[in-house]
Amino acid sequence: MYIGDSKMGSLETRAYVAHTQDYYLCPLSAVQVPQAELARLLEPVWEQKQKLSTVYRPLTQEEIKHGEERQTLAEGFMYEVTQRAKLDGEEIEWQEQRLVVHSFKHAERQQKALDVRIKKAQSAIAELNIRGRGRKVLTGDELKKxxxxxxxxxxxxxxxxxxxHTETHTIHKRAYKDHPARTIEKSKTTVSSEIDPLAYQNTVRCLGWRVYASNDLQLSLNEAVLAYREQYFVERGFGRYKGKPLGLMPLYLCSEDRIKGLIRLLSIGLRILCLFEFSVRKALNDGGEKIAGIYKGNPKRATAKPTAEMMLKSFKWITLTEVELNGAIRHVLSPMTAVQKQILELAGLPVTIYSTLSG
Incomplete structure (x- = not known):
């Protein structure tokens, strides 16, 4: 199965994968599912006519031993549609499963972002009422714009x-020299803002909802959500070129051949990082374990998905000292910590790759 982001959700891409007898799973963008279509799909949910299935995070062996409860990740429902598309001049047809998913964490993040935007908007509107030096007094039309x-x-x-709110003040001017008596009217328009509770509630309840598509009709909602959450992001590997430990940037080369050569050389290091990370994560997953002691300043924090960079930092302070004693040269390696030994074991590497350096 091919799992990707919304860029993979184009009809042509989905048609190609389905035509080649493979499976896909991807979210659909606002082009494939406009806001009005999503609102139509969710209407039965608000009317409590659509039953929702709950998605749970699977427990590790350690969590099962301690009797911990399952954590809810999302809820949603599924339906099927018939898709048609032209591929190389040939019209093809296939069945597609649509998964309408409500992610609780995503909804929470979106609501926080919405609240921040509302606060910023109200602050900016309130500032329009401030008068003072250097501030232009806006007319009613200018204020509305x-x-x-x-x-x-x-x-x-x-x-x-x-x-x-517009306040009008009448000022009476007395006659003075050549200026006759006159009446001047001055208007001052201010603006106030508030949140519409019903509009806010309707907006919040739609947050965190997204439609996914898959041509695997046997795929359950739970399997789809977990598979999408666990997908491997190829882009993350390429992003490692820019930072430590590969450090491709800044690049001080002009020759195209040398640039290609450097990238290809660093790609070997990238493959090693990815393989190292994958091996450790797989071993942790197979054993239902987590690794602790790799977070700086928080040694008790544990994770089942350590990055290669975090694990390599654990080996930063290993030292090899060369000592000459009675004409003989000896090497002394600093003692290895339990975390370092655990990482080597998870990666399938013997401790002897370090211990044999002593002597």
Whole structure:
């Protein structure tokens, strides 16, 4: 099965994978599933006519031993559609399963981001009322345009409602020299904002929902969500070129051949990092274990998905000392910690690759 992001969700890509008798799983973008279509799909959920299935995070062996409860990750439902597309001039047809998923963590993050945007929008609107040196006094029309721009910028139009208040002052001027007596009217428009509770509630309940597509009709909602969460991101490996320990950037080469050669050389290191990380994670997963002692400042924190960089830092302070004693040269290796030995064991490497250096 091919698992990818929304870029893989184009109809042509899905048609090709289905035509080659393979399977795909990917989220659909707003192009494939517009906001109006998503709202239509969720309407039965709000009316409690659509039954939702719950997705749980699988427990490790250690968690099962301690009798810990399963953690809920998401909820959702599935339905099937018939897809048609042209591929190399040939029209093909296949059945596709749509998975409408509500991720609790994703919804929580989106709500926090929404609250931040609302707060920023209301602060910016309140600042429009401030008068003082260097601040232009806006007319009613100018104020409305500025407010509309703020609401559009923070994507809170309809959630944040505004009210305009205009005060008119009449000033009577007495006659003075050549200036006759006159009456001047001055208007001052201010704006206030508040959150529409119903619009906010309707927006929040739609957060965290996303539609996924797969041509594997036997795939359950639980399997799909867990598979997508556990997918391998190829881009992360390429991102390692920019930082430690590979450090491709900054690049001080002009020759194309040398640039290619350097990248190919570093790709060997990248493969080793990926293989090392994969081996340790697989061993931890097979044993239902976690590794602790690799987080700086938090030695008790454990993880089942350590990165290669984090594990390599655990070996940073190993020292090999050369001592000359009575004409003989001896090598003394600093004692290995329990974490270092555990990492070597998980990676399938013998401790002797270090211990044999002593002597």
């Amino acid at each position: 500025a407010v509309d721009k703020i609401l559009l910028k923070h994507h809170v139009d309809g959630i944040v409602t505004v009210s305009y």
